[in-house]
Structure formats: C-alpha cells, structure tokens
Amino acid sequence: MLWVDKYRPRTLDQIMVHQDVAQNLKKLVTEQDCPHLLFYGPSGSGKKTLIMAIICQMFGPSAEKVKVENRTWKVEAGSRNIDLELTTLSSTNHVELNPSDAGFQDRYIVQEIIKEMAKNRPIDTKGKKGFKVLVLNEVDKLSREAQHSLRRTMEKYSTYCRLILCCNSSSKVTEAIRSRCLNVRIKAPTEEQIVKVLEFIGKKEGLQIPSGFAARIAEKSNRSLRRAILSFETCRVQQYPFTSNQSIPPMDWEEYISEIASDIMKEQSPKRLYQVRLKLYELLVNCIPPEIILKRLLYELLKKLDIELKHEVCHWAAYYEHRMRLGQKAIFHLEAFVAKFMSIYKAFLIATFG
C-alpha cells in the first residue's frame, strides 16, 4: 500500500492539517443538522480525505466497506435512448460519483441518475427517518445546464438526501448552488504542516530523517501534501538511509517540460517548432492535462526571461489557455503559444542585439 493511502486519516479526530475545519465539521455532524456541503480548494489539500472522514463520522465504520460498480444506465432523452456508463463507489449509506465523466451528456446524469438516487429513501430497520449522502466530485467541470438541474434536486429531496460537492475552484460553480450549500474552503497545507506530516510518517515507519530533508521535500511539493508524501516514498525507495544532501527526484514530466522550455529559448525556427510539437504530443499521450503543461511551461519560461518580456508572455499564456478551453484540440493551442513565444523572443533578441 502506498503511504498516501496508508496514512490517510480515517476519522475527523485523526486529521492533522485542517484541525479547525475538522472540529467544526464534527460539531455539525453530531448536531444532526447537516446542510449540503461544498468543499473547494486546490488539489492535494485534503478535500477528499475530509469528506471520507465526515462520512465515517456520520455512519460509523460501515462506510468504509465500499464497492465499485460500473453500470450502464439507459436514459431517455427526448426521442432517443442514450446509454451512459458511470462508475460509482458506494457503501450502504453513501454513493460517490463523478458526473462530469459523461462529458456533454452530464445533464442527463444529474437529471436522471442523481435524481433517481436521491429519490430512493434508505431503509432503516427501526423505521426511523434516515438520510443518505451523495458525494459528487469535480462539480466545477459540470456544464451550466447540469448545474441548473442540480439545484432543483437539491431542494426537492433535501429531507432524506445530503449532497457533498467537491471542486477545485468555486468560481465555476454557479451562485445558485453555492448559496444552497455550506461552503468550506480547504486551503493548501503550509510547508511547516507538510514537514510535520512527513515527520509523523517517518516516525511511524521507523525512519531516520536528517534535518532539513523534510523541509526540502515540502518546498518542492508546491504545497500539495499528496505529492510530498509520494516523493518522500520515492526517496525512501531510491536510497536509505537518507543523506541530508540527497537529491529529490523531480517528476519526469516536469523535467521534460523544462527541456522543452530550454529548447525554445535556444532556437526559434519552424524546424524547432516541429521538434517541440513531437514532445508536446508525447506529453499529451501520457495523459498530462494540457493546461498543466501550459502552466508549467510558463513557469519554466518565467524563470529564464528578462523582466520586460514576462508581462507579455504571461498575457499570451492566459490568452491561449482560454482559447484551448473553448476549442477542441489542445495541441493547436499549445503549439500556437510556443510559436507566439518564439516570435516575441526573436523580435526581442533582434531589438536588443541587432
């Protein structure tokens, strides 16, 4: 088992990073007056962990026995039938799903499947009123229509169904949904907090950590706890006992992008552009999301550029990322950004050095 999973806190009491949030949530759950919840924050900040801990708190250990189901739903949409494939993760009291997986058909998932799930009351042996929990991931990727359909469902079935929504950026969730939920902001852990967690894991594993080593991992992790723990484990596999100047291996795709960055700084020509395209394809084929590639490329370029150019380059990065979102094929826009950068840089070089 990976350390990330092994040391994932199971209950609200075990949580180390967001203790204040966890305590408040605990109060909320024990008071039995739980509203719909919306968690938002950057990735690797612990949203999922918190959600699972809450569910455990609500339903006890039975919530940990989950089964993965891959079902095909037949949905009637107007005159035709659509088959929707959806993977759900469910226990007796909660169902977790990722509605945006259905792409542009997400509206049907919300209108049919979620409604169906919300409608069915959980059966309780004692005949009491119970409720169940639906966890929806990545709600920010839902289309507008799907979000509008969701708001009716949220109100109508709120007596026996609670929704827990999880997303990265709450600006992409409509105001109507946000105002119906209790919004919980989960911030990325600070570097000190990451160090504390790493030291905790080290102690449990019986490892000797040289001073400053954990801090270096934390610094490289971009404030993502998951990434810090993963690279901590990588280091452990690579070389143990740790030495204080041991290098922390960067992600291979990051290295690859930094290569691209230095490539386009060196030479600006159609030939080089062609070579870069192959490399970008390589990254896309390996499932690195295009916006991450663009962001990382910008990061690498900003490190090397002169101050006058930075403004311009970051403007174009934002411009092409926006277009990428509207368009279909990411590679066009990535390449356009590279070409734009080349032309800017070349013009800059000619202007300065003649």
Added chain:
Amino acid sequence: MAPVLQTSQPWVEKYRPKQVKDVAHQEEVVRVLTNTLETTNCPHMLFYGPPGTGKTTTALAIAHELFGPELYKSRVLELNASDDRGINVVRTKIKDFAAIAVGSAQHKGGYPCPPYKIIILDEADSMTEDAQNALRRTMETYSKVTRFFFICNYISRIIEPLASRCAKFRFKPLSDEIMSNRILHICNEEGLNLDEQALSTLSSISQGDLRRAITYLQSAARLFGSSISSEDLIGVSGVIPQEVVEALFSACKGGNFDLANKEVNNIIAEGYPVAQMLSQLFEMIVEADDVSDEQKARICKKLAEADKCLVDGADEYLQLLDVTSNTMRALCNMPQEFSYD
C-alpha cells in the same frame, strides 16, 4: 443504522414576513398595497430591484392576505425560473388559468377575497422575449379576472409593452440600520450572540441583500455555535479578507513581477475563488484615490476580459496572473501595448 435527521427549515423561510406591513424599508410599496387591502382593487404590478430586498416576500404576502389559506390555491398561480416558462406554457397554462372566471367579492373568514386571480411570475427577466410578447394580449383580455405580478432584477429585460401595462415599484437595497434590526431580531429568537463588529461586518459583506445576510448567519451558527465573530462570518461567506486583496494590490504597485507572481501563487494555494478576488480588486481600484482615471479604465477593461474568460472556464491562475501583470503595467506606467503585437 442511518442516523436520524431533524427537519430543519432555512431561516430565510422561517423569518419571511407574512404580512405586507412587516416588509422592511419599502414604504412606498407597503403604502400602496395596504391601500389595496382596504379597497380590494389593484393594478398589474411590476416589482424590480436587487436580490434580497423583499420582492417575492411582498408578492406572496399580499396574495396570502387577500385570499387567505383556503382560497389561495385556487386563486394564485406562482411560476418561477425553475418551472418551464417557454412560449407554450404562456399559451396554455397561463392562459387557461387566466381565463377562469371567479365569483364576486365576498368576505370569507376575514379575508377580502376580491373577484380576481393573481398570477405571480417570479424572475420574469429570465423569460424569453417571445414568451413576454405572448403575454401582452392575455393580460388585457383577462384583466377583469386576473392580475399579474411580475418580479425581476433588471427592468431593462422586461419588454416595454409589458412594463407599460404595470404599476412599477422599485425595491431599494436595505440600509445598514434596518438590516441590523432584522438580524438582531433573528439573533434574539435563535439565542445567538453577535457583537457590534460582527454585525457591521455582516451588513457590509451582504451589501443590502437581507437573504444573503440571513444565509450567512445560519451557516455560521451551524459551524461555530451560538457566539459568532466577524472572522467566522467572513470565513463562511467566502469573501476574501481585505488584507489579502491589499497585499496583491500593493504588489502590483511595487512593480516587481516576481513578487506579484508569488502573491498570485499564494492566493491560489489558499483556495480563494478568483472570481471573488476580481470583484473585490475591482472595488478597491475604483475607490483608490491615488490612481488616475486613465489607469483605472485600463485596469477595469482587463478585469472585464478576465471575468469573461473565467466564465468560459479558463484557468484561474493564468487569468489572475494576467490581470495582475496588466494592473502593474497600468499603475507603474509601463508601456501598455506590446511592441510586437
């Protein structure tokens, strides 16, 4: 075993005024409507104003006071944006309801029960123009037995022919004082402790929207228990603390790109919603004294573009960075246009 769930009513519903005279801060409307209650005569009405000022509340209250619980179901039709309101509904459902004849005035159980029905169209500005056009004739034909109440945020989205058939009432945003009164009333009822500072924070973050204020109050009460501080309220509302916005703004003034970039990174890591950031930055810039009008205009132009991009789903970090860099260029009088466009 599934835990037991107490049915909890949102406070917004719980404390919704039941009578027209309880509606706060809208004297004009209240005066006209109390008159209506006495004479049982009323024109078509159009209520408009920002959210949370009591438009729906007023419409529902007058309908209840006119007809009482018994007749309410048969005399009032309520449609809002979540119901289908295409042109077909206007042609069938609304027209059918409007066409029903009703008996003459009789006093039933102390309610005036005037001889007409009321159709309340909530969020009327989201109706299509075609649907609104289809309503014109219906309104006139059945004006003997039916009154229409339109409720909307933006009167400009109601077509002129409809607007001219109605008596218009503007609902103004609630003043801080009246808002505080209502909030204090709720606090008393619910047994909450709210200090002076928290109270003023609440009225400032809700910006005259009473519904939003009450929702924040309830969320905070659920999370933090009966004594609520102003930090708790800010945390619940999703408003970004003023220091963070100021830090970004002063980083822009400083003119150092790398420092500003770091600030942007920090904001993203803290998980603040960028759309909120943009609107707070906008407020700060508009009010700033040491920024010239031209600079303001440049910054606002970029803010608008970034906002549109965010709606399209663009990446938050890149957009905020772009805004920051543009703001910096405007504030430090760097060349605005790129030389190699």
